[in-house]
Amino acid sequence: MNLPKSTWKLILIMFLALIVIVGCSNDSNNNSSGGDGQTANEDNEDNEEEETKKKSVLNIALDATPPTLDQPKNSATATRDVSRLIFESLITTDAELKPQPMLAESYEVSEDSKSYTFHLREGIKFHNGEEMTSEDVIASMKRWLEVTNLSGSIFDGAEWTADGDYTVHLELATPSALTIDTMATSKNAPAIMPKEIVENAPAEGVDEIIGTGPFKLEEWRTDAFIHLTKYDDYQMRDEEPDGLWGRREALVEDIYFHLVPDSSTRLAGLQSGEYDFAYSIPADNYDILQNTDGVEPVLVPGSNTILKLNNVERMAGDKEFRKIINTALDYEEIMLAAFASPDFYWLDSSYMHKDVLEWASSAGNENFNINDPEKAKQMLEDYGYDGEEVVIMATRDYEYMYQIGVVVNEQLTNVGINSRLDVYDWPTLDEMESKTAEWDIEVMGISMTSTPPQLLMLSPTWAGGVNDEKITGMLKEIESSTDLDQAHQLWDELQEYAWDYLPIINLGGGNTLYGITDKVEGLEVPLGAVFWNTSVNE
Template sequence: MQSKRSNPKKADRFTSVRGRAAIAASLAAVLITASAGIAAKDITVAVGAAFSTLDPYDCPDVLTRICAKSIYEGLFTFDKNLKPVPELAESFEASADASEYTIKLKTGVKFHDGTDFNAEAVKVNFDRFLNPENRLNRYSAYSMIEKVEVLDPATVRFKLKKPMPSFIGRLAATTPQMICPSYIEKYGTGKQLATRACGTGPYVLERFNPNDGIFVKKNPNYRVPGLPKLDSIHWVPVIENATRAAMLRTGEAQYVTPMPLEQIAQLKDDKSLEIQSMPSLMSRYLSINNRVKPFNDKRVREAINYAINKEALAKVAYAGYAVPMSGIIPPKLPTSLKMGPWPYDPKKARELLKEAGYPNGFETTLWSAYTNTTASKAVQFIQQQLRQVGIKVTTRLLEPGVRTSEVYAVQNPDDAKSRLYYVGWADSTMDPDLTIRPVLDSREAPPKFMNTSYYANPKLDDVLDRAQVETDAEKRQALYNEAQRIAWSDAPWAFLLYEENTAGASVKLKNFTLRPDGGFDFYNAYWEE
C-alpha cells in the first residue's frame, strides 16, 4: 500500500536537488583535501560543559547529542542553512494531510557491529523510543508518532496521531539517531546506553566518561568513501574558560567552544589560530517557578524582568557576544516575533514588588544549569541586580547529575525545589512548536520535558495545539504569533539574552565550523600540514 503524496514533484525535487548537492559537496571536499596535504591527525575538542548520556533519546542537553553525532546518524539531518536533508534516508513522500510519511532508506549501510541498517532497525529504534514505560527524556517531542511500519527492507512509514507539516524537520534533529539493534536488545531497557554507543556514523566510540570525555576513532568501514579524514576526536569537557584558552594556545586542543569571551580580543592576533563567531538560536533566561509564592504573582515576575540590565549582563558575562532577548523565538528563525526587550527599570521593579506585598523584598534561591565561568559571571551579576531591588538570593551552580536529579527528574511539581533557574534553550528544527512547547506548555513540565517554570496557561496550550496541525502557512504563523504574545506578556521567565556562538581553532584544522543551532559541523573536517 502506497501513501498518498501531497506534492510528488516537491518530494522528487527534495531527493534530486539535495542528492546532487550532497554529491557535489562530497566531490568538492575530496578534490580540495586531496591537494591540501592532508595528514593523519588525532584532535581534541574542548567544550564548556560536562556530558550527560550517550543515549540520544534520553539525553537532555544538545551539546552531548551534537558530539554523539560523530557516532550516530539519523534519517535526516540539517545542512548549514538549517534545512532538512537526507542522511540515512534517500527520499520521502508525505500524505495530503501530512499525517503519514513514507521514507525510502539508503541501502548497503552497516552499523558499527557489522549488521545491516534497514527498515526493521528504524522500527526497533522508534518502538523503544515510543514506549512510555522506558521513560526516555525526549519522548514528549516525538509522542505524536502513532507507529512505524516496515513496508520493505528499504522503506518505512511513519503514521502520526495528528497532521504535522514540519515532521521531517523533527526527524532531522539530534534526538532520533539510529542505534544498533543489537545494543537496544542488550542494553535498551535500562540506562546502560548512557555509556555505550553503536551507530552508523563516521566514528566509533572507543570510551566514554561524562567528566573525562567522549573518545571516538575513525570508522574504517564508513559508508562514504574517503571519510572521515581525521583519525580520532577526543571531545573533552573543560569548564574553566582560562583552561580552554590555554589548551588552544599550547595546541593541547585544536578546537575550543565556546571561546573564552574575555580572551577573544588578544587571541585574534595569533596567526596560528582562527576565531569563529555567529548569531545563534540559543536563548538564555531565568526560569521562574510560577507555582510557588511569591512567583505565582505576575507582578513579582515582571519586577524581576525590570530589575535586570540585559545590556550590562551581555557585556559583563558575555563580553558583548550576546544581545538582549526581544521575543520568545530567536530572530534568526523566520517565525520570530519581536516584542521587547524588557527595559531596565529598577524603580518600576520596586514599585511592582510593593504592590505585590513585598515592599522590603524577599529571600530566595538562584540555581544555574551550568558550572562554567560564563554562567558563574551571569549568576553573580543577576544576584547583584536583584539585591538592588530587595530580592536577596543565594546561588548554586549545578553539576549535570545534580541538575538532572533535582530539576529534570522531579516527579511531582509540588516537590520542585528550584525557584530561579538560569538556563538556556535552543531548537534547531526550524519548527516554532519545539521552540515554545517543551519549555512553556503546561503539559511539558518535568519529568516529562523542560518546562522548569511550571508555567500553565490553558490558552497558550490550546493555541500551540491548533498551530501544530494547521497546514496553512499564514494561519499557522498567526497562531504562533499569538502564542509568543501570550507567553511574553505573562512573564513566566526573566527574558535575558540571545547568545552568540563562538569558537577558536587551529588554522590547520579545516572544515570544522560553527552552526547557528549551537553545534558545529565536523563531517568533512581534516588536518592540513
C-alpha cells in the same frame, strides 16, 4: 701505431656500446626519481609542497561533561556535538535549515499531510556490524517519541509500519505541516540505533552507544576524555556537505574530547598546541585569540539565552512575582556582563531563534526589557513581599551562564529581593533541575529549533516548566495546522500571551566564542561545531 682495420672496428663498437650503457644508466636514475629530467631530491621537494602531512588525531577541549551520549535523551550542547558524530537520523537539515534525507534515501508525503513513506538507504551498517533495517528505525522512532519533549502532540496516535527491510510508513492520527521539520531536529535528535539496544534501554538511557555515524565510541574516561575512533565501514552520502547534510567523511583516525571545565586551561592548551580546538572561550579573550600566532577565534551562532522560571512552586511559581522579577531586570547589563561586547550578543523578544526567519516574532515586545527598578520596588510592596528567598542556579562550565547569574542576583538584591546564587557543575545542574522545591530561576541557553512546538520552554513535561491550558492548547493548534500562514498567526498570538504569563524570560542570544589552531582544515559550524570533513595538518 698502425692497427689492422678489423681492430679499429672492434674498438669503435666497444666505445659505442659504452656510451649506450652510460646513457641507459642515467635514464634509469632519472626515471626512478620521477621522470621529466627531475632528480630524486627535486621530486621529493615538489611532493612535500603539494601534499601537507596530516595528523591522525584531533584534540578538542570540551567545556562541559555531557550528561549522556544518548542523543534523544538530552539537549545539552556537549551531548549534541559529541553524539552527532556517532548517531544519524532519518532526516537532517541543510545550511538553510531545510529538511533533507540522511539515513532515508528519500521520502514522500501525502497531500493531506497524514501519510509518510521513508525509503531507507541500503547497506548501512551499525558500529556493531549489523545492517540497519526498517525494524531498527521503527523501534528508534518510537523510543524518541517516548523520551523527548520536542515532538509535541504531532505523533500522538501515530502508527509506524514496515514494508520489507528498507521501507517505513508513518500514519498520523491528525495531519500536520510540521512533521518533517520536527523529525529533522538536531536537538534531542531521533537517533537510529539497533532495535535490541533500544528495546532493552533502561529509563536512564541506553547501555550501549552504537550508531551509524562516521565515528564510534571507543572509551569514555570519567572527568578525563571521550575517545572516538573512525568507523571504517561508514557509508557516506554522495552530496556535497551542506549544513548538517551531505558527505560526512572521517579525515582523522581518532578524536579526543578532553573534558576541561576551566576556561583559562582551555585557552592555554589551545595556545600551546595541546588542543586543536577549544569550546567556549570567554568573550573578553577575543583579542588574545586574534593576537596569538597560529590561533584564530571562531564565532559560532549561539542559542537563545533565557532565565527559566520555576512555574510550579516557590516564589517564581506565582505569575505576579514572575512579573516583578522581569520588571527589575536590565537585560542589556546582563548580556554585556555575559558576552563582553555588543558585537557578541543580541537583545530579542522572539522565543524562536532570530535566524529561523519563518517563525521569528516580536509579539509581546511591550513586556521585554522593562528595566524599571523603582516600579519593581513598588510592585514588591504591593505584593506584600516578606523577604522569602529566591534561589538562582547557574554553572561555571558555561562561563556566560555564570556571569548572567551574578548580575541577575545583584539586580534582584538591589530592588529588595532576598536572592541567592547557587553554582554547580553542568551534570549536577542537570540533576538539580528536577528538584523544583529548591530553586526559582535557572540560567540556560536554548538551542535553535525548527518549529515552536519543539521549544522545551513551553513544554509541561519540562521540570519546573509551564503547565497552562491556553499555551498547551495553542501549541496543539499549531501542530495540527496544515496551513503555515495560519500556524504563523497562531504563534504570534501564543508568544504575546507567553510574554504576559512569563514561563521564562527570554533575554536574547549570544554568539559563542571558540578557538581553533591554523592547522585545522574543513571545520564548519552549522548549528554548533561539526568535526566530520575536518583534518589537522602536522
